[in-house]
Amino acid sequence: MFQIKKICCIGAGYVGGPTCSVIASKCPDIKVTVVDVNEARINAWNSDTLPIYEPGLKEIVLSCRGKNLFFSTDIDTAIKEADLVFISVNTPTKTYGMGKGRAADLKFIEACARRIVEVSEGYKIVTEKSTVPVRAAESIRRIFDANTKPKLNLQVLSNPEFLAEGTAVKDLQEPDRVLIGGDEGPEGQRAIAALREVYEHWVDKSRIITTNTWSSELSKLAANAFLAQRISSINSISALCEATGADVEEVAKAIGMDQRIGSKFLKASVGFGGSCFQKDVLNLVYLCEALNLTEVAKYWQQVIDMNEYQRRRFACRIIDCLFNTVSGKKIALLGFAFKKDTGDTRESSSIYISKYLMDEGAELHIYDPKVSKEQIMLDLSQPSITERPEKVSELVTVSSDPYEACTNAHALVICTEWDMFKKLDYLKIYQKMQKPAFIFDGRRVLDDLHMQLQNIGFQIETIGKKVTTRIPFTPFTPTTFLLKDPLLRKPKAQKKD
Secondary structure (H helix, E strand, O other): OOOOOEEEEEOOOOOHHHHHHHHHHHOOOOEEEEEOOOHHHHHHHOOOOOOOOOOOHHHHHHHHEOOOEEEEOOHHHHHHHOOEEEEOOOOOEOOOOOOOOOOEOOHHHHHHHHHHHHHOOOEEEEEEOOOOOOOHHHHHHHHHHHOOOOOOEEEEEEOOOOOOOOOHHHHHHOOOOEEEEOOOOHHHHHHHHHHHHHHOOOOOHHHEEEEOHHHHHHHHHHHHHHHHHHHHHHHHHHHHHHHHOOOHHHHHHHHHOOOOOOOOOOOOOOOOOOOOHHHHHHHHHHHHHHOOOHHHHHHHHHHHHHHHHHHHHHHHHHHHHOOOOOOOOEEEEEOOOOOOOOOOOOOOHHHHHHHHHHHOOOEEEEEOOOOOHHHHHHHHOOOOOOOOHHHHHHHEEEOOOHHHHHOOOOEEEEOOOOHHHHOOOHHHHHHOOOOOOEEEEOOOOOHHHHHHHHHHOOEEEEOOEOOOOOOOOOOOOHHHHHHHOHHHOOOOOOOOO
């Protein structure tokens, strides 16, 4: 059986970096080289300040780097030496032309395929790691076949990642499953066996699933679509809860105890974000449309529409509570990453909530412990978010301290479920805010603190629940009763002419 001794990963991003770092740590006899055209990113991987934040990742990188884990911009050499080449480049949604807004842009995948076939010699296994449309492997294979050279044998596999940002290292070390797709012929099975042996260093054989290439590609899209669907489903119920007086957390707990449903991904919030969910669902929609499966496409499009509705609904709730105007009002937005324990802001709900509030003239003061000022300003200056980038610098201030962000604010809006937000000194925050002081909890991280926060004086608004306003008790007397009801007040004596 063919043994893999050297691995090259093209792409040093959120997938390639962590994946190859864990492989290097679990397979000390395999040399792993991660390459990228972005020199600044490679320099960061070779420094003490990694380009991405994931709990536990830095420790793994430092333990392997320079031993059997390397980061380099010398792409051609790494490809030539490798037995296995992972393609882990970006596959963004197209912003132009046919399939705009839905189809995946495969220009980086194609560029990788052409470069691999140009510099390769002998036998190599080329493996998709990026999320790609169904039959993308066939496109890679066609490029290889059209540019074949003597004694060159390139086998194509699909090995999609199933990582959740914030828990990526744990997901790699203890995966629910590893999926490998390849040709059903002898050469394809030989390549599958070689990659399977790499994972068997630490993954139980029962968790390694082999399929044909197209099933592997579709499984990735379908898995993310199902997870996104669950989030949109519970978010739709959160709107109903707010209208009826039910509590979406109680509803989610009740339905999650049904073993047929399960409790995961039933957390109501301001909506899902990240690099995968929206992109993959839109990719699935486009695939269905291209295959004339109109009703199926409409079904999955509704998952995206509900996510957008939830974001817009939350922003409208902020505006309504602030007396139907936020123009010129300072609003503290806590959390900009799309979820806790990551610095990734791709498709973060915070971006869209900020957009809606900026459109109404709000002055935003944004704090996030892991997202840089440069990234926040870049995200909010995108053409899809604002037509006037100069407006962003006028309306947005990035704070380095949550208390600073909240000083003189009319409202505090929690958009990311960072644990630190549960431990803030809310009495200190309340004393420095405008009154009435509002908290809009878009992640339900303060559920256990509602009574204390109301005792302080805050007015609480949260996803999927009506928080009953607690009115301070005033002893009843006829005088106070008359003063409270203008219809029962004694008329003032008429002045005599």
